[in-house]
Amino acid sequence: MFQRFTALALVAGLALPIALPQAALANEAAIGARKAQFQLFAFNLGVLGGMAQGRVEYDADMAQTAADHLYHLTRHYNPALWPEGSDNANAADTRALPAIWDDLEAFAERYAALQSGAEAMQAAAGTDLASLQGALGGVGGACAACHDNFRAPAP
Numbered sequence: 001m002f003q004r005f006t007a008l009a010l011v012a013g014l015a016l017p018i019a020l021p022q023a024a025l026a027n028e029a030a031i032g033a034r035k036a037q038f039q040l041f042a043f044n045l046g047v048l049g050g051m052a053q054g055r056v057e058y059d060a061d062m063a064q065t066a067a068d069h070l071y072h073l074t075r076h077y078n079p080a081l082w083p084e085g086s087d088n089a090n091a092a093d094t095r096a097l098p099a100i101w102d103d104l105e106a107f108a109e110r111y112a113a114l115q116s117g118a119e120a121m122q123a124a125a126g127t128d129l130a131s132l133q134g135a136l137g138g139v140g141g142a143c144a145a146c147h148d149n150f151r152a153p154a155p
């Protein structure tokens with residue numbers, strides 16, 4: 001009986017201090033994963049932007065591959081990457097503004113706009129340079145529209 005009580009007390013006593021670091025670790029993992037996703041967005045958009053701006057010669061296969069990647073990467077919308085408490089007021093190493101959690105619907109709408117832009121880019125990128133250029137604003141604009149409201153400026 002005493003042993004069981006001791007075990008329970010230990011569990012109860014330990015549970016609270018352990019729960020807090022676990023939440024922090026979960027946030028850390030989610031923050032790392034979403035940043036990695038954004039880096040992949042930027043990498044593929046960079047390929048398309050380089051061609052659109054004439055810094056890299058247009059190559060239909062390369063453009064199509066980057067647009068396909070961007071399209072599939074943007075299908076991954078996972079709210080688990082945005083746990084409550086993982087904003088820059090409560091967590092380290094993140095530029096996600098608390099405004100995201102004040103208006104999750106608006107945040108999701110901005111993401112949906114990116115998904116549409118990436119879909120249009122996928123249909124255009126492999127056609128010719130002019131088509132790629134025509135679709136670039138839709139994608140880049142969707143990135144910027146979300147950053148303007150929901151991402152803190154670089155430190």
Ligand code: HEC
Nearest residue numbers: 035038041042045094095096110111114142143146150151
């Ligand atoms: C729905 C909102 C939203 C959209 C759309 C969006 N971003 Fe972001 N982006 C964010 C937020 C919020 C952060 C900050 C994430 C963090 O620090 O936890 C971020 C961070 C980033 C980062 C920095 C990642 C890092 O390693 O710190 C890059 C690069 C980036 N975004 C590129 C893009 C590109 C390119 C696009 C469009 C193809 C895009 N984002 C579209 C909201 C968005």
